[in-house]
Amino acid sequence: MAEGNKNLTRRQVIVGASAATVTLGAVTLGSSKAQAAGRWDHESDIVVVGSGAGASTAALIAHDNGDSVTVLEKAPIVGGTSAKSAGVLWIPNNFALRGRKIEDKKEDCVRFMARYSYPERFNASQPNLGIGERNLAMLETFYDNASPTIERLQKIGALEVAEWRMFALDRPATDYLDHVLENKVPAGRTLGPLKADGKTVGLGVDLMIHLNGALKKKGIPVLVNHRVVRVVTNPAGRVVGVEAESGGKTVTVRARKAVIFGTGGYAHNPEFVATYQRVPIYGACAHPWSTGDFINIAGAAGARLGYMAGAWRTQILLEEALQNPNLAAGVFFPPGDSMLQVNRYGKRVVDEKRNYNDRTEIHAQFNPTEAEYPNHLMFMVYDERTADGFAGAYPLPEKPTGAPYVISADTLDGLAAKLAERLKDVGPKTGNFSLSADFAANLKASIVRYNAFAKTGKDEDFSRGKHSYDTEWHAVFSPMHPGSKYPKNPSPNATMHPLSAKGPYYAIILASGCLDTNGGPQIDPKGRVLNTKDQPIPGLYGAGNCIASPSRYAYWGAGHTLGNAITWGAVAANNAHAETPSEAE
Numbered sequence: 001m002a003e004g005n006k007n008l009t010r011r012q013v014i015v016g017a018s019a020a021t022v023t024l025g026a027v028t029l030g031s032s033k034a035q036a037a038g039r040w041d042h043e044s045d046i047v048v049v050g051s052g053a054g055a056s057t058a059a060l061i062a063h064d065n066g067d068s069v070t071v072l073e074k075a076p077i078v079g080g081t082s083a084k085s086a087g088v089l090w091i092p093n094n095f096a097l098r099g100r101k102i103e104d105k106k107e108d109c110v111r112f113m114a115r116y117s118y119p120e121r122f123n124a125s126q127p128n129l130g131i132g133e134r135n136l137a138m139l140e141t142f143y144d145n146a147s148p149t150i151e152r153l154q155k156i157g158a159l160e161v162a163e164w165r166m167f168a169l170d171r172p173a174t175d176y177l178d179h180v181l182e183n184k185v186p187a188g189r190t191l192g193p194l195k196a197d198g199k200t201v202g203l204g205v206d207l208m209i210h211l212n213g214a215l216k217k218k219g220i221p222v223l224v225n226h227r228v229v230r231v232v233t234n235p236a237g238r239v240v241g242v243e244a245e246s247g248g249k250t251v252t253v254r255a256r257k258a259v260i261f262g263t264g265g266y267a268h269n270p271e272f273v274a275t276y277q278r279v280p281i282y283g284a285c286a287h288p289w290s291t292g293d294f295i296n297i298a299g300a301a302g303a304r305l306g307y308m309a310g311a312w313r314t315q316i317l318l319e320e321a322l323q324n325p326n327l328a329a330g331v332f333f334p335p336g337d338s339m340l341q342v343n344r345y346g347k348r349v350v351d352e353k354r355n356y357n358d359r360t361e362i363h364a365q366f367n368p369t370e371a372e373y374p375n376h377l378m379f380m381v382y383d384e385r386t387a388d389g390f391a392g393a394y395p396l397p398e399k400p401t402g403a404p405y406v407i408s409a410d411t412l413d414g415l416a417a418k419l420a421e422r423l424k425d426v427g428p429k430t431g432n433f434s435l436s437a438d439f440a441a442n443l444k445a446s447i448v449r450y451n452a453f454a455k456t457g458k459d460e461d462f463s464r465g466k467h468s469y470d471t472e473w474h475a476v477f478s479p480m481h482p483g484s485k486y487p488k489n490p491s492p493n494a495t496m497h498p499l500s501a502k503g504p505y506y507a508i509i510l511a512s513g514c515l516d517t518n519g520g521p522q523i524d525p526k527g528r529v530l531n532t533k534d535q536p537i538p539g540l541y542g543a544g545n546c547i548a549s550p551s552r553y554a555y556w557g558a559g560h561t562l563g564n565a566i567t568w569g570a571v572a573a574n575n576a577h578a579e580t581p582s583e584a585e
């Protein structure tokens, strides 16, 4: 590592800090440890903050560009949430598609992304598709750089990937919005990391074994237990380094060209969650270090923030999350066919088989007449067929009542009464969310209506099972247990089966949760963080969940977040490479 010993002067400015330590009004001028000591502890062309997929890619591409790099990671281990993930990467126009001679044209793909990300503004006949020049440029940049980033990582020996296929179906993965006209390539944009055997597609841990392993192989220094708390700017406002806290000491690191943040979202920062989210995110499967540090660090440097209410959403188990919000997983694919979800009025409000991100949005729907969130908590109700036939598919336990979060009763009235009691118990933590007086009657009516749809195979309310996403992901993640005493679903719509007229019945309380959040400082198409005047803050870049998502709230398909994180990490590194090195001050 390049060990610097350059003087910092009084004229330099230390800005930013975690919410816990410094407020914006108390930005420190000329009082940092670095200034007092008059030297930097470390120095390189580019400083990368974080060691997840976005940050690691930025570091590897920067190194390949010939820049010297220092990586700072606040956790004692590397890999971030990326290492907990399934490792799937959504990459348009990828080598597997091209190998199958499937054209994923830029114009078409960008239209699809624009349609999904900006449904209220998208208009193909307007300039910039109606979504604005900058937003369109972000989507074009993603398309232009996604597949080349994978190929570059492969070329430098930092990653091995293959097409990610849908396990038992053994076919390319269907996008999360496969059926809209704008999606011309509805399946096949997903790749997955290879395991050490070089053949089998693995998980996030394998992705990060590749990327973090490559950092090591290439001799890129990674300083764990280093929590970056500030960026350092020169008098011209250029970011020239960072301050980190490590073992009770302050460590200063100079960045001659740029600092790139890849520090994840704020899912585990209760204060930010309470401030920015409409209904609580009760828990997240992001790793516990996702506390949104970049928001205050960049905010103090003058960054403008975007999409702060955003998150990569998933339903979660309320009662598990109340015990520990650091979750292993979300309810990504609610299992079962004789299963429906209802709100506090006992009414269905969503296609239960829609993708996790879009489905979970329903929790924040506002009822203006009652001034309430009627779907704040939802109730997954099912019968013995689902409890037995889909046992073991999370969150259904192996035995029907084999988990404390499963509520059961012989009748629907009994189930409603037990649910009401359970809600009372957790009331102090849920704003006393309760069932309406007509919940049981409405639930019965909802089941009658659902059963009629299940018989015809046509969900006239929410189109459950109408589109390939629903049916294919149901087949992969919610197959019937081979040893079940119940017959296979004979319906043409395998996602729906009538609930039995006889109990026992079961219910699980679902809450709003997330993989991680995706709001933060806004970047431009070069990955540069923008200030409140819409100008780039010189020397400051970001990628992954720590920035305002370039896709806004849309989850284009499996692997969306990692596809974006690595692509924007590479974009940031390439543009940072072109920066003129700052003067040593």
Ligand SMILES: Cc1cc2nc3c(=O)[nH]c(=O)nc-3n(C[C@H](O)[C@H](O)[C@H](O)COP(=O)(O)OP(=O)(O)OC[C@H]3O[C@@H](n4cnc5c(N)ncnc54)[C@H](O)[C@@H]3O)c2cc1C
Pocket (backbone or CB within 6 Å): 049, 050, 051, 052, 053, 054, 055, 072, 073, 074, 075, 078, 079, 080, 081, 082, 083, 084, 085, 086, 087, 088, 089, 090, 204, 226, 227, 228, 229, 262, 263, 264, 265, 285, 286, 287, 289, 290, 291, 293, 294, 312, 328, 329, 330, 515, 516, 543, 544, 545, 546, 558, 559, 560, 561, 562, 563, 565
């Ligand atoms: C169970 C699960 C499955 C998932 N599966 C998929 C999937 O298959 N495909 C997909 O696309 N997405 C998936 N996701 C989501 C995906 O994991 C994340 O969106 C992605 O990993 C985010 O990457 P990142 O680079 O932005 O940040 P992270 O991987 O979260 O890395 C951020 C790093 O920054 C560090 N850091 C934070 N603050 C500081 C600081 N102040 N100083 C220094 N370091 C700091 C953190 O400790 C962390 O190591 C899944 C998530 C979960 C939980």
